[in-house]
Structure formats: C-alpha cells, structure tokens
Amino acid sequence: MKQGAATTENKQARQAKRDPEGVRRDILAVAMEEFSQNGLSGARIDEIAARTRTSKRMIYYYFGDKEGLYQRVLEEAYAKVRDGESELELEGLDPVAALVKLCRYTFDHHRCNPSFIRMVMIENIHHGRHMQLSENIRGLNRLAIEALEAVLKRGQEAGLFREGLDPLELHWQISALSFFNVSNAATFSFLFGDALFTPDGQETLSGHVADMVLRYVRVEHGRPGA
Amino acid sequence: MKQGAATTENKQARQAKRDPEGVRRDILAVAMEEFSQNGLSGARIDEIAARTRTSKRMIYYYFGDKEGLYQRVLEEAYAKVRDGESELELEGLDPVAALVKLCRYTFDHHRCNPSFIRMVMIENIHHGRHMQLSENIRGLNRLAIEALEAVLKRGQEAGLFREGLDPLELHWQISALSFFNVSNAATFSFLFGDALFTPDGQETLSGHVADMVLRYVRVEHGRPGA
DNA sequence: GGCGTTATGTACGATTCAGTTAATAATGTG
C-alpha cells in the first residue's frame, strides 16, 4: 500500500515523472510572485513551497537558501527585461519618431511588468545589496544608453536636437517617469485620486511623457510660423 | 536597597522622571529609522526597543502592535513633509520663477529626506494598505495641487504657459523625477555608474528637472530673436 | 498620606519560520 500503488499513480500525476528544469522554473515563477508581492523578509518559503507542485526541500536543493532564491528571482526579472529591449530597432526611424517610440515602449513595458518594478523597488529598499552579488545583471544595460546616444546624435546632426544633452541623464528621466507611474501608483492614487491611472489617463500620460522628453531635447526655436 | 537608593538615582538617571510624550517620540523616531531601513516585516520590535531609552513593553503600551506602530510612523513621515510645503510662498514670484522654485524645492526636499522616501516606497510595496487606514494622511496634500494650479493659471494668463495643462499631471511629473532620484539611486547607480549622484551631478539634475518642466509648460514659439 | 490611574521594567509564553535530517525513489551507466 505504501509504494506499490503509489509509484504508478505518481508517474501519472507528475506528467513527466522527473523534470528538474521544470521544477526549477516552477519554483522561480512562484517565488517571483511571492517575493515581488511581499518583499524579501515578507516572503514565506513555506508559502512558495505550498504553491509549487514540489516541496520545500527542493527549494533548498536548488537554491541553497532564501537569499539565494531571492537573488535568482532578481536576476530572472532583469533577464526578462533585456530580451524585449533590443528588439526596438530605432535605427530605421527618424530621430523624433525613435525617441517617441523609446519613451512609449519604456512606459508601456514598465506598466505591463509590475512584478519587475516591485522587485526593483524591493532591491532598492535593500540598497541594491543582492544585485551587487550577482554577475549576470550588470551586463546588457549599457546597451540602452548607447542606443539612446545614437538617436540623440542623429537628432543633433539633423539640427533637431540641442547640443550638450547627456544620454544617461535622458535615460534617467524616461525611467523616472515610467517607473514612478507603476511604483507609486498606490500612494499617489490614494492621495490624489485615480484619474491618471484609468486606461484613458494612462494613455494620456504615456503620450505626455514622450512629449515632455521631446520638448526637452528639441532645439529652442520651434518656427512659430510653421 | 531596592527602593531607597534606586528612586533617587532613577530620578537623576531619567532626567524628567516621567515623560510619556518624550517616550512616545523617542519610540517613534527610532521606529522610523528601523522601519524605513528594513520595511514592515524586516523591522524588529526588539531592535527598536533596544535602541530606545525605554523598554519593549512601552511600544505595545503606546502603539498596540507592530502594525500600529508602523502606521503611526507613516503618518509622522507624511506630517513632517506637509510642514515645509506650505512655506513656499509662490504667489509673490512670477510664474516661471515660481515653477522653478517648486521643482527645485521638491527635488531637494526628497533628496534630503530619504527616510520619508523609503517609507513611501515601503507603503507602496504594501499597496498603500496602511495609509488607507489612517485618517490624518489624506488631508493637506491637495493643497500642493492647488498651489500648482494657481501658478499655471497665472502663467497662462501672462501668455507664458500653454493651455490645457493639468496641474495634477504636472505634480505627477515633478514628483516622479524627484522621487525616482532617491528611490532608485541604488540600482541605477549600480547599473549605470554614479555620475548623476555626485554632488555636482545632483545639482545638474536638479536644474534640468526644472528646465524640463519649464520647457514642457512653455508656449511653443520661444521668440528666436529675443 | 491613602488610592486609583498612568506609566514602566522583567521575564516568559507561544508561534512562526528558515533550514535540516533521514529516508527513499527514479535515472542512467558500466
């Protein structure tokens, strides 16, 4: 009764009798939910274990300890972001269109990935300690700056954009507006109402973020007549 | 030996033998440090107690439980912000100067109050749950919007600012840039270097935030000749 | 100067929770 029936049943229950990689990803996905929702100290290993199709022991088997799991979740969150980012193909567009596209993409991306945003918030609460222990995260991010730099340069050469702009700073500005929109939605909408957070409000904001950035980089004399 | 000497000694040790209000404020101050540093679940009541000049019992005596203390700390954080905010006196300035002053004030204020920023971050992680339970917080914040609205109106009447601007949205933008600067300093500077976070970098950013907002609200035709 | 109320300290209980132990099943390999 203990094994005889159980083994054959289990073989059917766990569809692919053994699936280490699947188990790993299952744990990671559930852990991302739990950590992004409750933070590092708020997250419960037992809760994660309960929501996986595997057991708590497996978490320790694959990830060592709670912080190890958290760190992998954080890496995973950043990894997912990088993927989409290089697909923008701004080179084909004129500078203004490229900048608008970049702004709207960033805004929408953040908006559609609250778990990522929350992980970054949490990591900032921890002063970026765990991120610093990770090799994988630092890599690809500078590409975003370089892409922006290229767009700026083209805009400047075309006489559309001002000189003396710092692509890093511009990235900071776009990130700030896009990030805050998600990170502070709870407190902001409580204090000031949720007008900005309705679908319409968000669409307006998205456009105005791009507009704001554009007005910031454009040359001053906007041809009043034209 | 138990009382005789102890009472007189204690009278000197605790300078004002009994000081309920002082004890309360002491607890609140220490708790603010602990909560803003470690979050709600990360904070340790015993740690707070240890750093107060009173005992753990007092925390429960005055604040009920951990969440009660957290909520009071949150209220306290918001209360401190309100104080300085109404002292700006933007009415005396011309619209452009007023807007610049407001931007720089917000940026600098956030920059100089990381504990407040961290409390807001933490509260957002908790979806603003505790804030919603508090009566005191919601009050004064709409004044900030009204002040901005007045500045915008004056600017529009003077023909300096565009029509159709939303003061709430503008407040959102100024907040976003100022907030993100503090909230995401750890991850951003790790990923992209700390050039923007040196004293010089911050001074530049502060100016450019104001500049960005100004360019956003100004009328298009910037009189190329003048 | 007794006495009720407010304020404070000490020590302990109870629980939650990260991490482990020990046993066992599946899998592949010579």
Next chain:
DNA sequence: CACATTATTAACTGAATCGTACATAACGCC
C-alpha cells in the same frame, strides 16, 4: 542488473521574535 548519482518527500529542530503576564513604581487627587 548493481550501483552511483540525481531528485524528492515528510517530519523535525532550533532560533528568532511578536506579544503578554505580572510586578511595581510614580503621579494626581481628595
């Protein structure tokens, strides 16, 4: 098919930590 390696479970442990019970001191009031 023996056997080493990998994968997995259920039950347990010990520490951390929130909260409380109990004792008691100071203060205000009559």
